[in-house]
Amino acid sequence: MTGNDDSFVKGKHFFKQVNQPQAGDIGWWHNGQSGHMVIYDVDAGKTENGLQANVWSASNPTGRAFGPGRIDWYDKQYNAPAKWFRYWISP
């Protein structure tokens, strides 16, 4: 995966897959038909129902456009755990 930012060098900047997420990593769920992406942040604040959030998500089109969410919501929605990706510059 490469971007189009001027400072983004083709073939040098990547996202690599990681097992354990850390702040800023991208989480991706996909069930073959639809998918979703989030940004990991263990201090993402509280969800609408007052629980501790651990991701930022552009979540619900009928409600908020962007806000705190929880990994387990998306695990349940897609019946599978996320794949996590980290921005990475090749050595």
Next chain:
Amino acid sequence: MKVRRQIVVAVSLLVALGVVLLSGVTIYSANDPAIESARLTADLDGDTKPENIILSLSGTEDFRRYTVQAGHASFDGKYFAVSGDRPKMKLIRIDSSKTQNQLLLTIPSPVDCGYVILAFYQDNFLNLLEHNSKNCEEPQVVGNGVETLSWLGFWDIPKRYKLNQQGTKLNLTVQTIYPVKLRHNASVSEAVGIAAETLNLKPAHCKNTTIPKGDRLVVKSYDQSKDRYLLEGLGGNCGWLPESELHPNTVDGLPWAG
């Protein structure tokens, strides 16, 4: 003696409860009953006798349960309750030449809107179609079928499904080439971009297949069978570009991600 028997009974009950808890069996308490959320009376199967259709909700967690019942038939699933949205149901008639009606359910999820179309056949619910839409655009009745829109990065691909003769199945209408149209609330319907680099395209219907860097172009159509887009430069040059090569490094200015 009586007290001893009561103690034995109490201990037995505690042990039984422990076994149930340890075995992971979900206990539905009396505090967690199904609550009726909506009700319809309509003839679903076209036999001239109306069905009483009840949508009920249960649970207290982030994901809760909805159940649709008509007579002895029921259909259920989970919905996302954190935002306060509830499942909805409404009556649709996919084929206006028939007397059957269908139910369109809207199911809240944490990421989009889920839609389920149910038919009622021989006293059972049949799941005709499940569809998710990021923009909460529900399936539309078109002719004797339905049309759904699915997001493909910068445009929505319309898919059409036709109801079979019995009304028991929605079959996808096979279409190879789709015209690329932007969503109805976009300022222009054409997908206009700028060549971010000189594009050497695969031959299509025009003579010259090169679009120079900096030229404006239109993404005209999508060929699903070969997973490629037809690009047309304003100078009349055109050609096919594989879907995997259509990104901001090659074509700038497309409304990616909506």
